[in-house]
Amino acid sequence: MITGKNHIGNQYSAKGTQTYKTFNPQLNIENESVFTEATQEEIDAAVTLASEAFEVYRAISGAKKAEFLNSIADEILALGDTLIQMYCSESGLPEGRAIGERGRTIGQLKSFANVLTEGSWVEATIDTAQPDREPMPKSDLRKMLIPIGPVVVFGASNFPLAFSTAGGDTASALASGCPVIVKSHPMHSGTGELVASAILKAAVKTGMPNGVFSNLNSSGIDVGQELVKHPKVKAVGFTGSYKGGKALFDLAAQRDEPITVFAEMGSVNPVVLLPKAVESKGESLAKTYAGSITLGTGQFCTNPGLLLGIKSDALSNFIQQLSDEILKIEPSCMLHPNIHDTYNKNKNTAISQNGINISADYPSDTKPNYAKQTVTTVDGDTFLKNVALHQEVFGPYAIVVQCENDRQLEEVILKLEGQLTGTIMADATEISKYSKIVSALQNRVGRIIFNGVPTGVEVCPSMMHGGPFPASTDSRFTAIGAHAIKRWVRPFSYQDWPKQLLPDALKDDNPLGIIRNIDGIQTQKHL
Secondary structure (H helix, E strand, C coil): CCCCCEEECCEEECCCCCEECCEECCCCEECCCCEECCCHHHHHHHHHHHHHHHHHHCCCCHHHHHHHHHHHHHHHHHCHHHHHHHHHHHHCCCHHHHHHHHHHHHHHHHHHHHHHHHCHHHCCEEECCECCCCCCCECCEEEEEEECCCEEEECCCCCCCCCCCCCHHHHHHHHHCCCEEEECCHHHHHHHHHHHHHHHHHHHHCCCCCCCEEEECCCCCHHHHHHHHCCCCCEEEEECCHHHHHHHHHHHHCCCCCCEEEEECCCCCCEEECHHHHHHHHHHHHHHHHHHHHHHHHCCCCCCCEEEEECCHHHHHHHHHHHHHHHCCCCCECCCHHHHHHHHHHHHHHHCCCCCEEEEECCCCCCCCECCCEEEEEEHHHHHHCHHHHCCCCCCEEEEEEECCHHHHHHHHHHCCCEEEEEEECCCCCHHHHHHHHHHHHCCEEEEEECCCCCCCCCCCCCCCCCCCCCECCCCCCCCCHHHHHHHEEEEEEECCCHHHCCHHHCCCCCCCCCEEECCEEECCCC
């Protein structure tokens, strides 16, 4: 049962007069449920409650927090078909995608629960005292990571589950010890309410403080802006457009107490096609990349929107094969009419640039909100001179840049903005000859891939999902994997502190049994 109300901690609230509905892009009609936007009073109530909850939640053991996260996973699964049907009705995405994304969301929660259960994530470091050291005694110093306070998470349009209400940002923030206020995405507010109810049910079951989680509705930007400006909010997680992420980043920097916005803002994910690879397996590469470009209607932040190669007959053949393969794929539905309209607008802007050639453009009529896939080509000189061609077209669109030689290919890579991923398609014997290309790409991306596709992001500790600006606002951190927890913590040291008052992670007898760095040695032993 969808109420359309905001969750202020454990209570429903709908004090405002502004309402809206979500949209079914497959049926091209509004959904029935009506959602009430949060008021300033409700924003203040949610953040104040989160701030009060923080004083309790930060001190709850890792084992109890793990129980909470596992319970959230169980409650999401218990929503059953109700959640899957709501997801599909608000996103236009197929049932299989919904089930897969639910599995990923549950997996992320359980992964962070495992991180908490093991406990070494706090990076406990102990440098023992040396009172007899000359010429000055050395103090006893002990350091660990501690949570920073209430976190605001913005739901993402393209991942209604895995990057939204209980997605990676929320899971990692809750794992760190930070309460979360979600600004639900207006395109899937019903999905968000169902997941929020699961989180709050789990919070009550596991004895978490009221205010550890809230969920606020909004169809515009006002609620999000007020949350970012609120003095009791200590960090922000965002996945979406450059325009939206940069606006929040700037707003947070203007506060009396500036805070960090960890924004992941998209990418064109360059793919470098080295000559021998194109010559020896151009046909198979064309099929692979036709599928990757159109996967999820091109609505992944890791969509390969830019392919770079060196002019040759083999590259020309590849472009033709890619064009042929991509036109064989049936168009699919985009997430919302607004996203479909933006795709067409940005695509038309790109193909209207001087020097652009259209190699493939789906010719037939489609249903409303279905995207027509397009492949374009351009020479290296034109691409270098026109930065408009470097920008992301969110959807099933790709541009192939034909460079004169390897020097120009390197120059093109160096001119790119920061990206989430970069891919090298190469013969095993040729990649060593292009070390400058590899080095240039490494300096522009957060993850480099060899002979694969960027779509498909494994959730594991070694995953880096972030990159140099504007792919993300802080390239030192990942939004996916166990290390995503580090966005919501800060290092904190105790100097000559009474040992009985130290947190368990820093006590001499190591009651948690975690791995610690003691006087420069990694060990589980006690002092």
